[in-house]
Amino acid sequence: MRKKITPLLTLLFLLPAVQSAQAQQKFTVGIQGGLGGAFTENRYTGGNAYTTDMLLGIPKVYPVWSHMYNLYLSYGISNDFRIAFEPGVIRKGYGSKKIQEERTVIFERRELDYLQLPLLLEFSPDESLRFTAGPELGYLLKGKMRETHGSGPSALTDLPENKRYSLGIQIGGSYTLIKHLDVGLKIGASFIGGDKYYLTNDNGEVLTKVARENCYINSFVRVKL
Numbered sequence: 001m002r003k004k005i006t007p008l009l010t011l012l013f014l015l016p017a018v019q020s021a022q023a024q025q026k027f028t029v030g031i032q033g034g035l036g037g038a039f040t041e042n043r044y045t046g047g048n049a050y051t052t053d054m055l056l057g058i059p060k061v062y063p064v065w066s067h068m069y070n071l072y073l074s075y076g077i078s079n080d081f082r083i084a085f086e087p088g089v090i091r092k093g094y095g096s097k098k099i100q101e102e103r104t105v106i107f108e109r110r111e112l113d114y115l116q117l118p119l120l121l122e123f124s125p126d127e128s129l130r131f132t133a134g135p136e137l138g139y140l141l142k143g144k145m146r147e148t149h150g151s152g153p154s155a156l157t158d159l160p161e162n163k164r165y166s167l168g169i170q171i172g173g174s175y176t177l178i179k180h181l182d183v184g185l186k187i188g189a190s191f192i193g194g195d196k197y198y199l200t201n202d203n204g205e206v207l208t209k210v211a212r213e214n215c216y217i218n219s220f221v222r223v224k225l
Contacts, residue, residue, distance in 0.1 A: 026075055026076040027073075027074070027075055027076075028072070028073075028074040028075075028076075028082075028224055029071075029072065029073060029074075029224070029225050030071075030072035030074075030180075030222050030223055030224035030225055031069075031070070031071060031072060031222070031223055031225070032068075032069075032070050032071075032072050032086070032088075032182075032220050032221060032222035032223070033067070033068065033069050033070075033220060033221060034066075034067065034068040034069075034070075034186065034218035034219055034220030034221070035065070035066070035067050035068075035218060035219060035220075036065075036066050036067075036216060036217045036218035036219055037063040037064065037065065037066055037216065037217055037218075038063060038064055038065070038066035038091060038092045038093050038094065038112075038214065038215065038216040039061060039062070039063040039064070039094050039215050039216075040061055040093075040094040040212045040213060040214055040215065041189070041212070041213045041215055060096065060097060061094050061095070061096055062094065062095035062096065062097065063094065063095070064093050064094060064095045064109050064110075064111070065091070066090065066091050066092065066093075066216045066217075066218055067090070067091050067218075068088060068089065068090040068091070068116065068186075068216075068218050068220065069088050069089050069090075070086040070087065070088025070089075070116065071086065071087050071088060072084065072086055072222055072224070073085045073086070074122065080123060080124055080125070081121065081122065081123055081124075082121075082122040082124070083119070083120070083121060083122070084118075084119075084120045084121075084122050084132065085117075085118070085119055085120075086116070086118045086120065087115075087116070087117055088115075088116050089113060089114070089115060089116060089141070090113075090114050090116040090138075090216065090218075091111060091112065091113050091114075092112045092114055092138075092190075092214040092215075092216055093109065093110040093111045093112045093214070094109075094110055094212075094214075095107060095108065095109040095110070096108050106147065106148070107147070107148045108145060108146070108147050109145070109146040109147075109148075110143065110144075110145055110146075111143070111144045111145075111146060112140060112142075112143045112214065113140070113141045113142050113143070114138040114139060114140055114141060114166065115138065115139040115140075115141055116136065116138055117136065117137040117138070117139075118134060118135070118136040118137075118170050118188075119134050119135060119136075120132040120133060120134035120170065120172075121133060121134050127176070128175055128176040129173070129174075129175055129176075130173065130174045130175075130176075130182075130184075131171075131172070131173045132170070132171065132172045132173065132174070132186075133169070133170070133171045133172075134169070134170060135167065135168070135169060135170075136167070136168045136169060136170045136188055136190075137165070137166070137167055138165065138166040138167070138168070138190065139164055139165060139166075140163070140164040140165075140166070144157065145157050165192075166190040166192060166214065167190065167191065167192040168188055168189050168190030168191055168192070168213075168214075169188065169189060169191070170186060170187070170188040171186075171187050171188075172184055172185055172186035172187060173185060174220075174222065179224075180223060180224045180225070181221070181222070181223060181224070182221070182222040182224065183219070183220070183221055183222075184219070184220055184222065185217070185218070185219050185220070186216075186217070186218050186219075186220060187215075187216070187217050188215065188216050189213055189214070189215040189216075190213055190214045190215075191213055
């Protein structure tokens with residue numbers, strides 16, 4: 001009889017320790033998906049305070065649809081801070097519109113699919129709210145140009161893939177609706193890896209260097225397993 005009671009007492013003694021370990025679980029795993037918009041910002045080098053897209057004749061830029069799918073791997077380093085790694089795929093890009101002499105409108109939409117590798121620091125002021133920030137490495141998987149002339153059908157062509165790598169920053173926040181479900185918002189911008197080109201005058205003199213930064217804003221839903 002005593003032999004039967006001893007294992008039972010041992011389990012009862014260990015139960016609080018097991019519950020404490022579960023409460024202080026350091027690893028969190030999940031999946032997430034988002035939808036939003038992607039666009040680009042032009043940054044000028046060598047121009048002046050009056051350098052603008054309009055003065056330089058650069059077509060107006062429009063946002064395009066963006067989507068993202070990621071794994072979510074998070075590790076707690078303290079009560080308030082965690083480190084998260086979110087590998088996945090995201091669509092970046094932008095649209096532009098041109099009007100030809102015969103008044104035909106041409107809409108060009110660049111669709112750039114990247115392997116997305118963000119490494120984020122998470123800060124939780126309370127159990128439900130979380131803020132994130134950190135660097136994001138990207139690798140271009142494929143790039144396509146979708147071109148529409150007026151109301152005609154779209155033509156799809158491949159874009160050069162000579163600038164595959166990008167580096168940027170991502171910030172965001174999320175809110176826990178229920179134990180295993182978060183909703184949130186992510187904003188990102190790349191400062192290395194975008195298109196770069198020079199604008200010249202009629203004499204071939206360089207007016208300014210233009211660097212395009214790919215940006216996105218995505219809402220997302222995360223399911224924690």
